[in-house]
Amino acid sequence: xxxxxxxxxxxxxxxxxxxxxxxxxQALTAFEANTSTPAASPxxxxxxxxxxxxxxxxxxxxSDDDPGxxxxxxxxxxxxxxxxxWSLFLPSEDVGND
Numbered sequence: 001x002x003x004x005x006x007x008x009x010x011x012x013x014x015x016x017x018x019x020x021x022x023x024x025x026q027a028l029t030a031f032e033a034n035t036s037t038p039a040a041s042p043x044x045x046x047x048x049x050x051x052x053x054x055x056x057x058x059x060x061x062x063s064d065d066d067p068g069x070x071x072x073x074x075x076x077x078x079x080x081x082x083x084x085x086w087s088l089f090l091p092s093e094d095v096g097n098d
Contacts, residue, residue, distance in 0.1 A: 027086030
């Protein structure tokens, strides 16, 4: 969490794929947009970290600083549950193709 927090602050425009798998960022973007379709491309690392923080109540107002380690740690479990549900209902396309 510490690495993720500081990496998002140092390189906010980097792709979130440095920290999240494809399944993770797709589940996160679909959940955030309240749809079953994920974003076409991965969000930036800063956008992904803020989206994870918002799962637990981070407001993300203009006057708010970036979320800290404690906030991300609290919301990481919720992100895990969302990814697990996403994987359950939307299995990968290559399942059963022999």
